[in-house]
Amino acid sequence: MKNIIKIAWRNLLRYTRRTLLTSSLIALGVALVIVFGGVGNSFRSEVTGILTNSNLGDLQIHKKGYLGSMDNLPLDLAIPEKGLAAIRGILDANPDVLAYSERIRFGAMVSNFAQTTGIRLTAVAPEKESRVCPALPGRIKQGDADPAAFVKPGSVVLPLTIAAGLNLKVGDDVVLVATNKEGSVNGITFKLSGVSENIMGPQGKDGYIHLDDARSLLRIEDGEITEIAVKLRDFKRLGKVYPALKKTIAALPGAKGEAGSEVKPGKGGFETHSWEELSPFSSIARIVALLILVVRLVLVFIVLVSILNVMMMSVYERIGEIGTIASIGTPPSKILALFLVEGLSLGLFSGLLGCLAGAGILLLLQAVKLKFTFGAMDLMLAPAVPLAEMLLSLTVVVIISTLASLQPALKASRMEPVEALRHV
Amino acid sequence: MIELKDSVTRINMPLVKLENAGKNYITGEISTPALKEINLSIEAGKFISFVGPSGSGKTTLLNLIGCLDRPTSGRVFVAGAEVSAMDRKTSAKFRGENIGFIFQNFNLIPVLTVYENVEYPLIMVQNVQPEERRRRVTEMLDKVGMAEQAHKYPAQLSGGQKQRVAVARALAPRPRLVLADEPTANLDHATAYKVIGLMHAMKKEFDTTFIFATHDQKIVGEAELIYTIEDGLITETRENAAAGGKK
Numbered sequence: 001m002k003n004i005i006k007i008a009w010r011n012l013l014r015y016t017r018r019t020l021l022t023s024s025l026i027a028l029g030v031a032l033v034i035v036f037g038g039v040g041n042s043f044r045s046e047v048t049g050i051l052t053n054s055n056l057g058d059l060q061i062h063k064k065g066y067l068g069s070m071d072n073l074p075l076d077l078a079i080p081e082k083g084l085a086a087i088r089g090i091l092d093a094n095p096d097v098l099a100y101s102e103r104i105r106f107g108a109m110v111s112n113f114a115q116t117t118g119i120r121l122t123a124v125a126p127e128k129e130s131r132v133c134p135a136l137p138g139r140i141k142q143g144d145a146d147p148a149a150f151v152k153p154g155s156v157v158l159p160l161t162i163a164a165g166l167n168l169k170v171g172d173d174v175v176l177v178a179t180n181k182e183g184s185v186n187g188i189t190f191k192l193s194g195v196s197e198n199i200m201g202p203q204g205k206d207g208y209i210h211l212d213d214a215r216s217l218l219r220i221e222d223g224e225i226t227e228i229a230v231k232l233r234d235f236k237r238l239g240k241v242y243p244a245l246k247k248t249i250a251a252l253p254g255a256k257g258e259a260g261s262e263v264k265p266g267k268g269g270f271e272t273h274s275w276e277e278l279s280p281f282s283s284i285a286r287i288v289a290l291l292i293l294v295v296r297l298v299l300v301f302i303v304l305v306s307i308l309n310v311m312m313m314s315v316y317e318r319i320g321e322i323g324t325i326a327s328i329g330t331p332p333s334k335i336l337a338l339f340l341v342e343g344l345s346l347g348l349f350s351g352l353l354g355c356l357a358g359a360g361i362l363l364l365l366q367a368v369k370l371k372f373t374f375g376a377m378d379l380m381l382a383p384a385v386p387l388a389e390m391l392l393s394l395t396v397v398v399i400i401s402t403l404a405s406l407q408p409a410l411k412a413s414r415m416e417p418v419e420a421l422r423h424v
Numbered sequence: 425m426i427e428l429k430d431s432v433t434r435i436n437m438p439l440v441k442l443e444n445a446g447k448n449y450i451t452g453e454i455s456t457p458a459l460k461e462i463n464l465s466i467e468a469g470k471f472i473s474f475v476g477p478s479g480s481g482k483t484t485l486l487n488l489i490g491c492l493d494r495p496t497s498g499r500v501f502v503a504g505a506e507v508s509a510m511d512r513k514t515s516a517k518f519r520g521e522n523i524g525f526i527f528q529n530f531n532l533i534p535v536l537t538v539y540e541n542v543e544y545p546l547i548m549v550q551n552v553q554p555e556e557r558r559r560r561v562t563e564m565l566d567k568v569g570m571a572e573q574a575h576k577y578p579a580q581l582s583g584g585q586k587q588r589v590a591v592a593r594a595l596a597p598r599p600r601l602v603l604a605d606e607p608t609a610n611l612d613h614a615t616a617y618k619v620i621g622l623m624h625a626m627k628k629e630f631d632t633t634f635i636f637a638t639h640d641q642k643i644v645g646e647a648e649l650i651y652t653i654e655d656g657l658i659t660e661t662r663e664n665a666a667a668g669g670k671k
Contacts (some may be wrong), residue, residue: 010535324531329520330548418492
């Protein structure tokens, strides 16, 4: 085998220019896949991080049917106190759960006494909310951004667009008017304690008030809430934790439904959703993954055509030589191996070259820290070198190179020596 | 070293034997006879020449003996084995172990050095152990006077030097039979004589049978047995008493 490898490499170096041109093309393709993969993954994880750390959490639990009516923020699909206690028990016992935050989400009107506009509000306990969404206090650009008390009783945090639209400054009074689930309207005056920047997604332009204020405004006397946002200790374990938790939560019996009837045990009264099901960004993330796949397919095509072309030329140019080695007695299997190793070596060399180039470009991007705005979010791309992507690209290139060499190699190994020797 | 089938005995068997061997080349619907019903027996250890005009069938006969081609009729035996009945894999193995080839255009592998070219059949065909391989390559390069050029590539050699390397490569695996097709056609007069002398010396030293297909009177004069081939038939067989060792 050592001798076969030696001859294969020398044959590659024999046509230096052709080998380098082909290698460069394949290396470019590999580098493109790695850079695209690295940047794509960095973009995906950056946006995912912002969304999950700013407002979504990693998972959310609602009363069954809530997600379907989420745009209306229905108060009648709330998690009752009894169900909440059961869910708390499950979450407290789960070692993968770092924290969870209970929320009441509802629609309201906000007025600066001269103008009124609609607003979506999330009522939270700030300390719990900051553990689930650690980036949330950082989004409060004006006013109090203390993670433990970014929204105090009697105060409200408004999104930048509404604060600017109503010409409000931190410290100004506003009135929030809301309708509760029985249909009664109530209004309370709040002090604007902070202005938050917008991010994409359904909860990206919500205002925040304290959970106790929401109960007063909506006249909720028991402890019911509409949503529980959950933060995991390790986001990478979402794929494992989510299905298990979903199953456990779904097995809980629902408390009183809207018709006042008890949901039977085992039928499930609550539903769990991962951030992907709650954010439109998951579609973008899927598109990014699809684009990476397309680039990968283009790479496969580049490698296939390049190696096939080079190896076909190599066989046609060396027919006489093939005749010589065959007449000397080289077994057909070794002639086959000779050309396969040649194609494989070319692929391996080009793949490694591409990996190095791709890693180099990504390291450069990492050092530069590319900043840009995406859907009102300021992103900073610092793509990591995706080792798994590199390994995958290299493997794909080597396999495709070998496959592309197979036909020319078979042709060479099946040549009749006497025919090949006649070829000059 | 020579692989013989169990059923075949070496005793009283000529090294090469052709029984009514014929070869037709078919192009479209036209069948052109290149060899017609050849019967031939060649004993081991001879220096033999096939002579005849171009297209007479010399190379075709050499190809049949070298199991590079199969006859369309008749049978061909080499070292007791029926090579005309072998499949591609078996005939490749048989060639590697029993037959050496010397070509008109030298046919050295351009990416290998002189040393590596001679070593090639020992590694790729015979799997000879490294120490024995080194010994044999060095010995052969010494004998053909190419030891000092061992590190050079074929492109750096003259025609005569290339053919000496080809002789060394053909003989390094210790074949019983060497087939040479116009080995001096691309060499000048003096170099051709040197190469013929070298092959003669090798024949004596290793008791190898040499069969040439040639127009070259220099080789013809060195042959012990001369077969004249015309239109695919052996028309004359003559012994050359004066053969051997002229330079």
